Amino acid sequence: MTEYNETEFLICVASRLMENRTVAFVGTGIPMLAASLAKKMHATELIVAFEFGGIGASLDKLPLGVGDSRTFHKAVIASGICDAMETAQRGFIEYGFLGGAQIDMYGNLNTTVIGKYWPPKVRLPGSGGANDLGSHCWKTIAIMRQHDVKRFVNKLDFLTTPGYLTGPGSREAAGLPPNTGPFRVVSNLGVMGYDEKSKRMMLLKTNPGVTAEQVVQNTEFEMLVEEKVGTNDPPTAEELKILRNDVDPDKLYI
Amino acid sequence: MAVIESGIGELFQKPDVWGFREWVHKHKDKTLTSKLMSEQEAVAKFVADGDYLGTELYGTVRAPMSITREVIRQGKKHLRLVGQGIHEIDLLLAADLVDSLDITYIAWEVYGISSILRRAVESGRVKTADWSNGAITWRFKAAAMGIPFIPTLSMLGTDTLKYSSAKVIECPFTGQKVTLLPALFLDVALIHVHRADKFGNCQIDGISGFAFEMARACKKLIISAEEIVDSEEIRKYPEHTMIPYFLVDAVVHAPYGSHPGEMCYKYWRDEEHLLSFLEESKDVEKTKAYLDKYVYGVKNHDEYIKLVGIDRLKKLESMIGGR
Numbered sequence: 197m198t199e200y201n202e203t204e205f206l207i208c209v210a211s212r213l214m215e216n217r218t219v220a221f222v223g224t225g226i227p228m229l230a231a232s233l234a235k236k237m238h239a240t241e242l243i244v245a246f247e248f249g250g251i252g253a254s255l256d257k258l259p260l261g262v263g264d265s266r267t268f269h270k271a272v273i274a275s276g277i278c279d280a281m282e283t284a285q286r287g288f289i290e291y292g293f294l295g296g297a298q299i300d301m302y303g304n305l306n307t308t309v310i311g312k313y314w315p316p317k318v319r320l321p322g323s324g325g326a327n328d329l330g331s332h333c334w335k336t337i338a339i340m341r342q343h344d345v346k347r348f349v350n351k352l353d354f355l356t357t358p359g360y361l362t363g364p365g366s367r368e369a370a371g372l373p374p375n376t377g378p379f380r381v382v383s384n385l386g387v388m389g390y391d392e393k394s395k396r397m398m399l400l401k402t403n404p405g406v407t408a409e410q411v412v413q414n415t416e417f418e419m420l421v422e423e424k425v426g427t428n429d430p431p432t433a434e435e436l437k438i439l440r441n442d443v444d445p446d447k448l449y450i
Numbered sequence: 451m452a453v454i455e456s457g458i459g460e461l462f463q464k465p466d467v468w469g470f471r472e473w474v475h476k477h478k479d480k481t482l483t484s485k486l487m488s489e490q491e492a493v494a495k496f497v498a499d500g501d502y503l504g505t506e507l508y509g510t511v512r513a514p515m516s517i518t519r520e521v522i523r524q525g526k527k528h529l530r531l532v533g534q535g536i537h538e539i540d541l542l543l544a545a546d547l548v549d550s551l552d553i554t555y556i557a558w559e560v561y562g563i564s565s566i567l568r569r570a571v572e573s574g575r576v577k578t579a580d581w582s583n584g585a586i587t588w589r590f591k592a593a594a595m596g597i598p599f600i601p602t603l604s605m606l607g608t609d610t611l612k613y614s615s616a617k618v619i620e621c622p623f624t625g626q627k628v629t630l631l632p633a634l635f636l637d638v639a640l641i642h643v644h645r646a647d648k649f650g651n652c653q654i655d656g657i658s659g660f661a662f663e664m665a666r667a668c669k670k671l672i673i674s675a676e677e678i679v680d681s682e683e684i685r686k687y688p689e690h691t692m693i694p695y696f697l698v699d700a701v702v703h704a705p706y707g708s709h710p711g712e713m714c715y716k717y718w719r720d721e722e723h724l725l726s727f728l729e730e731s732k733d734v735e736k737t738k739a740y741l742d743k744y745v746y747g748v749k750n751h752d753e754y755i756k757l758v759g760i761d762r763l764k765k766l767e768s769m770i771g772g773r
Contacts, residue, residue, distance in 0.1 A: 223559075224560045225559075225560050247583055248507065248534075248659050250657055260510070261510050261559045261560075261719075263507055263508060263510075263657060263659060264510065264712060264719070265712060265718075267657070268657055269773075270773075274657045274658075276662060277534075277583060277587040277660050278587055278588065278591055278662075281584035281587065281604075282584075284584075285602065285603060285604070308580055308610070313613050314578060315572050315574040316572060319571040319572055319578075320557075321555045321563055321564075322554055322556060322557075323580065323582045323583065323610050324554055324583045327583075327585075327608060327610045328584035328585075328604045331582075331603060331606065332603065354609045355607075355609040355610075356608065357610070358607050358608050366607065370606045370607030371618070371626055371628065372607060449560070
């Protein structure tokens with residue numbers, strides 16, 4: 197078996213969730229590498245959108261920021277924030293990739309503060325485009341590198357980005373577009389989805405060597421577990437080769 | 451049209467549509483006269499203590515770094531601030547010139563959170579109101595449209611709305627819930643562009659971020675430009691003009707004005723400089739030392755360029771890559 201590290205594994209899992217001929221709204225880090233890998237594997241016509249206006253870039257070179265020149269290298273358009281966000285708001289963007297310091301069982305995310313709002317115990321970056329993505333993309337995928345009880349929590353310190361809010365029907369009741377919301381969570385322990393009825397997070401697949409019990413124990417809220425939990429396939433030799441040689445040859449991220 | 455929900459965040463700059471109209475009517479000179487000046491003159495003339503200031507694009511990308519450093523050298527105080535970025539906002543916060551911040555995202559992206567922002571906000575020195583990235587940009591758009599607010603479907607159902615000063619109403623046409631964002635009219639904006647003529651007509655290459663909206667949402671506008679070109683060059687491609695001269699108050703020639711950030715098609719970001727700043731910014735004394743060296747320790751942008759070194763800047767030019 198080929199050796200791989202955790203970051204490489206997360207990138208491959210996220211990459212497999214990307215669908216050809218859709219738009220994926222991404223930030224820097226794992227989602228961007230996953231998008232680049234997907235474009236070189238199964239999703240050659242994946243359109244990658246960055247919030248500052250780069251849409252449809254080649255991703256031949258990995259950006260270091262969501263507005264740097266690599267986010268629109270050989271892109272189809274270099275526009276601005278209004279255009280990028282309005283494209284999402286009017287329903288053109290299938291997938292939004294998110295992350296956060298905390299996530300709850302409805303997929304709501306906190307990237308704003310730990311503790312009270314002001315002055316906070318820890319001031320985090322803030323929403324950035326996350327709230328817009330979580331509001332307007334058809335489906336969102338959260339990447340959580342560290343699956344533990346401090347991050348998968350009962351109650352967020354601050355609800356920055358909407359998931360299913362307080363459960364079934366609450367997005368619609370708040371005025372968010374119908375038929376939208378969280379789709380998957382990719383963590384270092386496994387992949388979660390959401391129970392259709394209760395809109396609560398549910399373990400679908402564990403990573404190799406991880407048990408369902410471990411995932412449950414490392415989650416503060418009650419994690420639902422699918423009847424037959426599958427296992428994520430480890431990265432294939434081809435995925436690793438493309439990732440290392442073509443996606444990030446300068447080892448900026450992996 | 452009843453208000454269903456009101457954010458409890460402080461509105462640091464109340465929209466004043468009529469005031470803005472009167473102001474630009476009275477102050478925006480349409481004369482074709484050169485506005486070229488030094489950064490010292492531009493900042494002394496057009497930035498005042500207590501101003502509500504905006505910067506565009508952000509920290510590591512086409513950022514108005516040279517003008518920001520001059521604002522700090524001149525010690526403009528009690529600023530209210532909005533920006534999408536990091537390095538320029540980090541510097542203004544570190545110099546303790548900021549009272550309040552409309553914030554959407556301030557961090558070093560892949561390198562993590564800002565120690566300077568943490569110190570400024572966690573100590574209670576700087577007040578904040580939170581917004582989504584789209585929301586803050588649409589607030590500029592509303593101001594650019596000359597209207598007091600703009601509707602959006604962002605921020606609904608979240609604490610981001612609760613701690614902003616947005617409001618939720620029922621749409622009178624559809625009955626759906628809609629977020630209303632107050633227009634954000636700036637006192638002064640700093641925008642760094644690829645090229646401008648001496649009157650202030652500006653072109654930007656690559657993504658435009660929120661330059662279009664912000665340039666139209668401010669009372670006073672200071673432009674710094676990599677290159678000053680002949681007006682005929684601008685007029686040959688009017689479709690490429692992002693900002694027409696009558697919006698502009700000052701034009702400052704600032705080659706490498708975005709350093710240590712990048713300028714697309716011209717020079718790549720100075721990764722070494724940024725990473726060492728990032729490390730130094732974790733410590734109060736080292737942050738001060740950085741400001742002493744790169745901001746207070748130089749008289750102007752020319753001296754900054756010499757301090758950084760032309761060889762280093764030429765190397766960054768060679769690293770940017772082509773189209």
